[in-house]
Amino acid sequence: MQRSFNYWKKAVYNRNQAETCAGKRDHTTISGKRIKELYTPLDLASFDYQKNLGFPGRYPFTRGVHPTMYRGRLWTMRQFSGFGTAEDTNKRYKYLLSHGQTGLSVAFHLPTLMGIDSDNPLAEGEIGNCGVAIDSLADMEVLFKGIPLDKITTSMTINPPAAVLWAMYIAVAEKQGVSSRVISGTIQNDILKEYIAQKTFIFPPQPSMKLIVDTFEYGAKEVPRWNTISISGYHIREAGATAAQELAFTLRDGIEYVEWALKRGLKIDSFAPRLSFFFNAHNDFFEEIAKYRAARRIWADTMKNRFKAKDQRSWWLRFHTQTSGASLMAQQPYNNIIRVAIQALAAVLGGTQSLHTNSLDETYALPSEEAVTIALRTQQIIAYESGVANTIDPLAGSYFVEKLTGEMEDEAKDYIQRIDNMGGMVKAIELGFPQREIADSAYWYQKAVDQKEKIIVGVNAFEKEHEPIPYLHIDEGVASHQLARLARVKKTRNRSDVRNRLSDLKKAARNDENLMPFILSCVRSYATLGEICDALKEIYGEYQEPITY
């Protein structure tokens, strides 16, 4: 076979290429990885079906974590959503649920993400802009009003103050008469990728990791159906990482959390089944599919062999996917619908458990109702019309896809080894390693676009003027409405009770106890998010990022 391939390459392909391909075209992926003209069985010389793929629901899970995959149940269509006040967002949730969305995903406004209240001077101009404003349990009660928390699962994108927002959710469920043992959902709670890429951090790494292990421990005992972390590559990719860097840094973050939890004395199988992941779906179709398949294989191997987990559920890499925000373009914005559709298709062919599709208008503002409906319809068309969900892992066995999956695995393992050698991810972050790798990739890519080595339709090729599109406008009334509710809460609650609970929290933090019960107690008394985070800042201090570019 090698002989006939060589003949084909030399006598047939090269000659034809010389005749037909006069202009130079790029044949690398969006990550800059070189792709060959043809893949054949020669590329899979050491490939072993049982060892490399296995069957769906069986080790190493390359073909999917569930034995039936989408034939049993489609992925969860979960649109990340939140804006304005809790009332505004509650209305949008009910709209999405009535249009066939199957799970909720909360976007908080920036002050909430940073653990400050709406009445903090730093919040000026930010209230309700990038998500929904939540200052206290009172806001959370409105957010989920009329939404039964025993029937719906909720994902919350919240990181340094994750324990506080999770406590608020548990408290709202209690008020609905729903036990914490029944509720289900996810908190993102992934601080490492914040230091690496997304940059919403509050506390330094050590206490941040402690808080996260607290949630693992508490969740294993009290909220057994909750995913206590969503280890995220999404933001790492958005910051400019290549596909392999996204994969490697995310999995190495996962390893770091496992190591810190084991150090606390937790048993691996008590918390590992609740670890979940979150990946990006970018433009390069096959590279993305290879990334998801490689992710499952590496994680299963890591959990089984490196950490000696016994429960098969600890070996599963379950993941959410969001299409790439950074790939959307302001120019000719309707083209974004097509980008999102291709990215979403890659996520589905890669076996995602849940999916968010971006809206066409997100380079301008948060999505309008019309734009978010198109994004949701894109998922429904893939699910119900395209036929791709009829069989499990349909691209398996493709010479190209299997080769790419193997290469992605090797590249990621190489990075993981390098970070192991540095002493782990917290150390690597302190050295600035992942941050630098990502900034280098981002700059390389932007130069490639500027030089038209990478083509972006409507941006550096096929340019055309476009009409402005309609977009969501956040009403100026949002801020005053939110500030009024916050003032009301502060006035009507039992002040000495709040003070006592906050001081108990500080005492527990000093004594290095698990803080979840104390945070829950503060939340129930309507202590605000800002008050709780300020109490913890007193004990833990704040993280200062080294300024580099």
Add this chain to the structure above:
Amino acid sequence: MAEKKIRVLIAKPGLDGHDRGAKVICRALRDAGMEVIYTGLRRTPEEIVNSAVQEDADVIGLSILSGAHLVLFPKIMKLLQVNKASDILVIAGGIIPEKDIPKIKKIGIAQVFLPGTSMQEIVRWIEQRLGKGSN
């Protein structure tokens, strides 16, 4: 006589941590021969204007993706006036609705660069505006 290098302060007002664009622009301007100072994340208008004055910046580049531009940009422009530093050229980029651009230009921000703008375009624009290195 060697021409004085253009000094640019790249600043991130607002609470968002999206610094990919700001960092890429920092490198591009540096590679184009400018002196670049990056403020880091979440700087208040006061901090930005103080840095610009202290660093003797010719240009301030504001990068914001949080949606707070209509509140924070006017504060920055006002503080520049108060500090008698309105001669500093101010440009902006990020997630900014097209509808807001006239309002932003009206308060004296010279140009708004939206996603998809090439690095060369920004470099060229600054050089032309400051009348340097245009050939």
